Amino acid sequence: MIALDDIMVEIGDCHRCSLAQTRTNLVFGVGNPNAEVMFIGEAPGEKEDLGAEPFIGAAGKYLNSLLALAGLKREEIYIANVLKCRPPGNRDPRPEEIESCTPFLREQVRAIAPPILVTLGRFATQFILKTDRGITGLRGQVHITGAFSVLPIFHPAAAIYDRNKEPIMEEDFRLLGRLLAKRREERTERTVHKELS
């Protein structure tokens, strides 16, 4: 299996789509390579493009506060985006950009192999769940795809824009906390069972 460092070498100074011409930095992803939870966002914004790190602007600060509701710290998770380079003016990713860039995301998911994927917003959710359905109808439930439990959640930037979404965000991060607690409980039970048998 390919390691994150090898994917970073492979992506290099990527020019596989036109976003290479307008980006300041390529934003690969950051966090714990053995994370239990991997978050997938949409694309770098202005701050992320300048700082070469995902979720360091206002949406990142909000995300950090939501993580606490799930009992998680930022250093425990891994975060990457569907697109590694900023679309000008934060416009939506285009299909050809998603097609060029997502092989890297797929490799990141394989390298980290987290049991839980949290998809933030429409683009990450539709890519991971291979669906055209909107995020509103998909959030609030755990979807199983292959070996992954996928929890779609609104993108934090959407909740900053529309404060009515805040209680929904909080509800979904509490659901993530319960999902994690259940997984950990099952793991402990399996270990005890193994030790006793």
Ligand code: SF4
């Ligand atoms: S968005 Fe992805 S495919 Fe396009 S240049 Fe950046 S890294 Fe390469």
